[in-house]
Every structure is written in structure tokens, then in C-alpha cells.
Amino acid sequence: MLLILAGACGGDDSPAATGSPAGSATASPTSSEAAPSSTAAGETPAPEPATPQPTLGPSFAPGCTAVGLTSELDLGTQQFPLGQPIPVTMTLKNCGDNVVRLFYPSGQRYEFYAENDSGVEVWRWSTNQVFDQTLGEEQIAVGESVVYKETWDQLDTKVRQVPAGRYKIFAFGVGCADAASSDCTFGPVGFIDITP
Numbered sequence: 001m002l003l004i005l006a007g008a009c010g011g012d013d014s015p016a017a018t019g020s021p022a023g024s025a026t027a028s029p030t031s032s033e034a035a036p037s038s039t040a041a042g043e044t045p046a047p048e049p050a051t052p053q054p055t056l057g058p059s060f061a062p063g064c065t066a067v068g069l070t071s072e073l074d075l076g077t078q079q080f081p082l083g084q085p086i087p088v089t090m091t092l093k094n095c096g097d098n099v100v101r102l103f104y105p106s107g108q109r110y111e112f113y114a115e116n117d118s119g120v121e122v123w124r125w126s127t128n129q130v131f132d133q134t135l136g137e138e139q140i141a142v143g144e145s146v147v148y149k150e151t152w153d154q155l156d157t158k159v160r161q162v163p164a165g166r167y168k169i170f171a172f173g174v175g176c177a178d179a180a181s182s183d184c185t186f187g188p189v190g191f192i193d194i195t196p
Contacts, residue, residue, distance in 0.1 A: 102175025107132030
């Protein structure tokens with residue numbers, strides 16, 4: 001199973017996404033006194049100062065490796081034979097200490113797409129989809145996960161089989177942590193190989 005994790009995203013309890021998890025480990029200050037470099041014969045050396053242990057910010061929820069809204073991409077495996085449907089699953093999880101509120105400009109909640117090794121988009125899940133055009137809001141409780149699943153049939157935007165090669169898969173939620181914001185995206189990226 002191939003899993004790709006992304007860092008924390010903004011919500012009611014964390015700053016906007018920066019690519020690194022919020023609440024990362026920090027070390028406590030160390031003593032400014034240096035340990036003695038040598039001792040006289042017969043003397044017991046002074047003990048080394050204790051190495052400070054990192055402390056974490058807010059507690060991690062079960063299954064969390066970061067604090068805030070996290071995302072995970074599951075592609076099942078990294079290699080697919082030509083023509084085999086590719087399952088794409090994204091999980092958003094609230095690993096923070098507060099409910100995360102996300103605001104949406106339409107009924108669309110997520111997006112998946114694929115690019116070839118030249119960076120050309122070859123598939124987008126939302127193509128030809130129709131979404132309700134009213135504003136929406138979702139809440140993700142502490143420790144709760146939201147899962148989005150789709151399948152790429154390996155057909156390109158012109159409904160032709162894509163050639164064998166390496167592809168970059170993008171998965172992201174389209175909700176914003178601030179109702180006044182628009183065009184927000186957050187999610188992981190993975191790579192697959194389509195073999196002849």
C-alpha cells in the first residue's frame with residue numbers, strides 16, 4: 001500500500017498551511033556553561049549536562065503525526081498495468097484540539113487530477129461534473145476523518161488511454177479555513193508508474 005502524507009493545514013486551531021506540520025518539536029534552552037574539557041589526574045570528571053528532550057505542542061490524536069488538519073493519499077500501489085483502473089483515496093483528519101471549519105464556494109469538496117512526466121495535465125476528476133453553486137460549510141470534529149474516493153480509468157481528457165509512463169497524482173480538499181477566502185486547496189501529491 002502506498003501512502004503519502006501532507007503537513008498541517010489551517011483551521012480554527014492552526015495557522016495556514018506552510019508545508020510543515022504546526023506544533024513541531026522544539027527543544028528547551030540549554031545551559032550556557034561548557035563541560036570541562038579535561039580533568040586533573042585522580043579527579044572524577046564533572047557530569048555532562050543533561051541533553052534537553054524535545055517537547056511537543058498540543059497532544060496528538062490517535063493516528064496523527066502532525067497537529068492541525070492533515071491529509072493522506074492512498075493509491076494502493078505504485079505500479080499499474082496499462083488499462084487498469086487506479087483507485088485514488090484522500091483522507092482529511094483533524095489532528096488538532098478544536099473543531100475545524102471549512103468553507104466552500106460550491107458543492108465541490110475535493111479534486112483529483114493527474115499530470116504526465118512533462119507536467120501536462122491528462123486527467124481531472126471534476127471535468128464534466130456539475131456542482132451546486134451555493135456556498136457551503138463543513139465541520140470536522142477533533143480526531144474525525146473525512147474520506148474521498150474516486151477512480152482514474154487511465155483515460156485522458158480526450159477519453160483516450162494514456163501511454164505507459166510516470167504520472168503525478170494530485171489530491172486536495174477545496175475548503176478554506178476563512179469564509180472570506182476563495183480558491184483554497186490543501187492536499188498531498190503522489191507518483192505512480194503505468195507499465196505496458
